[in-house]
Amino acid sequence: MTDIIVIGGGIAGISAAARLSEGANVTVLEGESALGYHASGRSAALFEENYGLAPVIALNKASAEYHQPYLSPRGFLLVARAGEDTQFEADAKTLKCPEISVDEARAHVPILNGLITRAAYHADAWDIDTDRMIQDFARTVRSNAGQVLTDRKVTEINRDKGWTVRCGNEVLTADLLVNAAGAWADQIATMAGVKPIGITPQRRSMARLPAPGGQAVDKWPIFFGVGETWYAKPDAGKLLVSPADEDAVEPHDAWADDMVLAEGLDRYAQHVTEPVTRVETTWAGLRSFAPDRCLVLGRDPQVTDFIWCAGQGGYGFQTAPAASQLLADIVLGHAPQLDAATINSLSPARF
Structure with a gap:
């Protein structure tokens, strides 16, 4: 026993x-x-100390010291287009992410297109x-x-x-x-x-893309659209892109929903200069919420x-x-x- x-x-x-x-x-x-x-x-x-509701943030902060040996620099970039100012300002405030110029944002992620009007960045986000x-x-x-x-x-x-x-x-x-x-x-x-x-499982889908335009992406930050309707994250020389979906499902060995993934990739593509021409792999996981x-x-x-x-x-x-x-x-x-x-x-x- x-x-x-x-x-x-x-x-x-x-x-x-x-x-x-x-x-x-x-x-x-x-x-x-x-x-x-x-x-x-x-x-x-990703370890992002300001991500989540107040009790989650309290746990994040209390976990920070333990995480140190497992972390490597990544950074966090929030981008917005015309007409998204209200949501951008709310997201930047919640994440305690200082605003930067669009030129500075492109220095972090060179493929951001001309539709980007505002950006916010902070370095204190880390790969685990x-x-x-x-x-x-x-x-x-x-x-x-x-x-x-x-x-x-x-x-x-x-x-x-x-x-x-x-x-x-x-x-x-x-x-x-x-x-x-x-x-x-x-x-x-x-x-x-x-x-x-x-406790409700919610599917989160992911696609791995070749490095856009053959660029070296490893030093890029994770970058998001406002309202967290998509995000992209460098991974081993490739780019992971997610529609940030949260569809309630029954517990199972999850797989990506092709339509949801396509919609998310389209949202991502509206913010960058390089079109999505090939998806290498797709998968999904279940994030379970009370x-x-x-x-x-x-x-x-x-x-x-x-x-x-x-x-x-x-x-x-x-x-x-x-x-x-x-x-x-x-x-x-x-x-x-x-x-x-x-x-x-x-x-x-x-x-």
Whole structure:
């Protein structure tokens, strides 16, 4: 018998398991053959401290120091066309992104076309080495005598003086159960006899394009249109472009919607000089949100040995260090480092 079973081996589950393993015996169950297969493995992998609602930003700020070894410079550029001034000013204010000239914007991204009328930029946005972060958290679990088990799809959960979790013919037991199942979080709750919260998976599609005009793109920032209706991000000499879609779907191994992707690529193309002539690959991931779009961290108010670690949305990696520490503090009875208002805004008891 283990002390704690964590269901889910994405960044949410493996980081929570690493923190919990400092004070308990932990077993992680991941249904796929590798950690971070679904949402975590398809992340834009950006640390932007000012991205998200207030509780998310609080987690971002509390995570900043931990992230340092995993970060490399990227930068953030917001662009707008004529008639988009109101949305541009709102976005720039929210993201604390100072306005720059259009010429300065083109110095960052040379393919911006003549329709761009305003731009805002700041350097404090960073690429995250997501695979290294996941593997380091997994090493922490193992070094603390915990287990990280892949190919363990949960098929049954029962509660009677502790938890019994069945993965096919394999049965594991534990005192506490952590639900870090991402898009499947409500399904796991239902299986465990716990009231679902309303975690909704939303598809985010992505296309990889050749470097526009054969240019060297690696030093370009990530760049967005106003209202986050598309974004483009350099990646290994190519350009990733997303329509920033958020279509509610059932939990599944996601794939890109061709029409949604085409519309997003068209929005991107309206801002640049280089037409989209070839798409190399496409894919999609599921970003799962609670009804208020904030993370859900802590003990279920009715079933207190069932721990929620869900609703990461698009903030999983950038919040993981602080979110996992908060969860461990709650479960292990330590004094949390975050303020009470933030903790309450992340608690499952708010629903």
